[in-house]
Amino acid sequence: MVDFFDLYLSEDCPYGDETTELLGISGKGRLRIMSREHGVAACMDDLGDVYRRNGLEIVSSLSNGAEFNAHDVIFEAQGDLPALFRLWRVSQTFLSLVCAIASSTRFSVELAHKVNPDLIIATSRKTHPGFRKYELKAVKTGGGQHHRNSLSDSVLISPNHLNIVEDIGRLRSTRKIEIEPRTREEAFRYAQLADVLLLDHFGPEELGSLVPELRSLNPGLEVAAGGIDLKLVAEYAKYVDIIVTSELYYSKPLDITAKIKKL
Known part of the structure; x- marks a missing residue:
């Protein structure tokens, strides 16, 4: 079975990141993902695994089931800047979906x-x-x-x-x-x-x-x-x-x- 992240990354970056390459972005950086509203964290371990597979270090990550508020940092990673740019949008979209499901489920329960x-x-x-x-x-x-x-x-x-x-x-x-x-x-x-x-x-x-x-x-x-x-x-x-x-x-x-x- 094809993993969601592999499929999504192959769709989003099939032949390289033209913008990052054109700008000559290199070196080390840090990505920080934050929420603008209250929610429940989900699938944080899965996201962390993807970052590690791409040679990146997890700085901080909420636990699955943890509640967060607006402006809270949900996930933070650092390492190769081009890798962070490749994973940025995929990660943001992924968390917006799974955390929404966990949040709605908890509210309903x-x-x-x-x-x-x-x-x-x-x-x-x-x-x-x-x-x-x-x-x-x-x-x-x-x-x-x-x-x-x-x-x-x-x-x-x-x-x-x-x-x-x-x-x-x-x-x-x-x-x-x-x-x-x-x-x-x-x-x-x-x-x-x-x-x-x-x-x-x-x-x-x-x-x-x-x-x-x-x-x-x-x-x-x-x-x-x-x-x-x-x-x-x-x-x-x-x-x-x-x-x-x-x-x-x-x-x-x-x-x-x-x-x-x-x-």
Whole structure:
């Protein structure tokens, strides 16, 4: 699998840095990455590894999960100036994305736990191609969990599956079976077969009456809600065990800046 950083650097600097070369920039320098707003640090170790692979020294770096405020230094490295210029924009963009995901996740988890301390905020597999490793790590850093890492590690029978295979009454699996019913009637039909029901696009009021009835049929049933606006997470947290979302992957990037100076 191609690493995100290798791909991004090959896109951003495929044939060398024309500007840095034209200006004759050389010698040693220091790069400092700072935030213009509050956030949660994520994937700092991954960024540090990239800098070390490029022969640069890490001066300071926040730990994953650490909170920062406007004007705080998030990451600082020093070494060869041309290498710092190659990594500058990639690093800034990377941190603006993953720290935004971690920040949004922490906010959503804290909001949900005020209502239901046991609720799990879990993300789907609708990640951006090539960026899944870091998006999932950022979610975990923010206090969320992964609902599905990939097609290979879980069973989720979706409406599209049900359109093709109607009779699923005899299914057996060593993994948990999760079913996404299309209707309220299907929810009752599959409640005793499933380990988890994913109730997508059901409103909180409807879940308030539906979930107790489903659990009366299967006391061990886990209920997940999907397709919701995370601004309403507290409303859903009252009734379900898990909230499944891909919204966190689309968090607005944090406003992060960088400065380079010569040593």
